[in-house]
Amino acid sequence: MRNIVWLRHELRLTDNPALYYAAQGEHEVLPVFIWPGKTSSPGGASRWWLHRSLLSFSAKLQEMGARLLVMTGDASKMLPDLAVQYEAETVFWSRAYDPEGCVLDEAVERALRGQGTTCRIFAGANHLLNPADVWNKSGEPFKVFTPFYKRAASVSVDRPVPAPGKITTPAGRMDGVTIESLQLEPEIDWAGGLRDAWEPGESAAKARLDVFIGDGLKAYEGERDFPGQDGTSKLSPHLHFGEISPRTIYHAVREQSESSRDKALFRESEVYIRQLYWREFAHHLLHHFPHMTEKPMYPEYEKFPWRKDGAQLRAWQGGRTGYPIVDAGMRELWTTGWMHNRVRMIVGSFLVKDLLLSWRHGAEWFADTLVDADAANNTLGWQWVGGCGPDAAPYFRVFNPVLQSKRFDPDGIYIKRWVPELASLQGNALHAPWTASSAELEVAGITLGKEYPQPVVEHAGARERALMAYATMKSARSRK
């Protein structure tokens, strides 16, 4: 007998229930990845990652003597055809929770059941719990993180299932395409920085988790906000592509802290696990409020008086705003496809509040340039920054980029790494070059407006402008 396993964001062998259960017994198993084609949404950096992730997953299957069938097209048409062609008894897959994924899930299930093929769909395989099945006391979805966390953390997290012992794919020719033919890699090679920074794939994800647990976890709370330190796990792209499951991370972290009996490590691991629940919260929200990627959670913000300013948007995207911490973040993003969480908040606040440019511009740029671009996490992050989403930063909280820089990058390690033209500046001048004396600038070899830009906006004035704009929203909300 034969089973098909349809894979999307579960490019892993371990804790992949669809793959594991399909391979039980004497069944032949056909693992299939279907690329929807050019219209598919991932941005450039994500496509680069996906290409390598598929290569890595396919190689892992080959090590087991199995093969990955890669196809292009509409899964709701191809899977039923494939089931007939291979005389498959059952199609296995993990349920998606994002709006596009849910629509496709339904279409695939309808088409398969319609022709009499059995479907086995696994809930919450890429989550700590089923994001569609967490409710507040009134039976509604949560909109605030802390009560969500209390409720979600009270649900026990399933243990990961092991990798299948063996997978036997059907013999003979398979009518698939090569991974290369999906053309996920950029035509003009801009991905050198991504290659230097990352190794996609399940083995690399596991190695990163091991290093983090062995080394980073014990100092997580103290270091996670400092972009100059390597203080976070950097597991986000691996999680996004399903190269490692959150349950695997959760139990590995818990086991480490419990086996050490170290109270401090236990506290650190709780702080870390709480972050994993932010990811759960983001997916819970997007599932229940699917319009969130396009529209603010609170509709009155649709009328927000955003400015339009192409030159300032390009300065922000290119890391040429004249604010070193903002520019460092945007350049880290462009070079490596990732940005530190603290800096994501700083650059986000700068775009939305200092420049008064819509959070959607930020979300789109991140979606194109992040290797961990994730519709749920990105939307939550940007609506938080924009003050228009659930649990959002209060409208009057306008990050001061210079104070944030001094507090979270006090020695300028991060700035010097990503804005090397400022590396000779010291102290205040490094965080705010426009305050440097002409002697300081001369010694550092910098002319503002030449080697490094003048600030595109003056923060104090921009803050007042933002407060006035946000005040109109506040009164609209309080009238409701």
Ligand SMILES: Cc1cc2nc3c(=O)[nH]c(=O)nc-3n(C[C@H](O)[C@H](O)[C@H](O)COP(=O)(O)OP(=O)(O)OC[C@H]3O[C@@H](n4cnc5c(N)ncnc54)[C@H](O)[C@@H]3O)c2cc1C
């Ligand atoms: C404006 C903005 C946009 C963002 N866009 C994305 C995005 O597209 N994809 C993405 O994965 N994260 C996004 N985040 C959340 C966060 O910045 C990243 O998850 C984090 O920086 C990833 O690094 P890490 O794996 O080292 O995190 P760690 O600190 O090691 O945390 C472990 C994991 O917890 C989850 N997590 C941590 N913080 C958050 C958070 N605030 N929201 C949701 N999940 C979280 C992630 O899966 C992360 O990998 C965004 C945040 C902001 C402010």
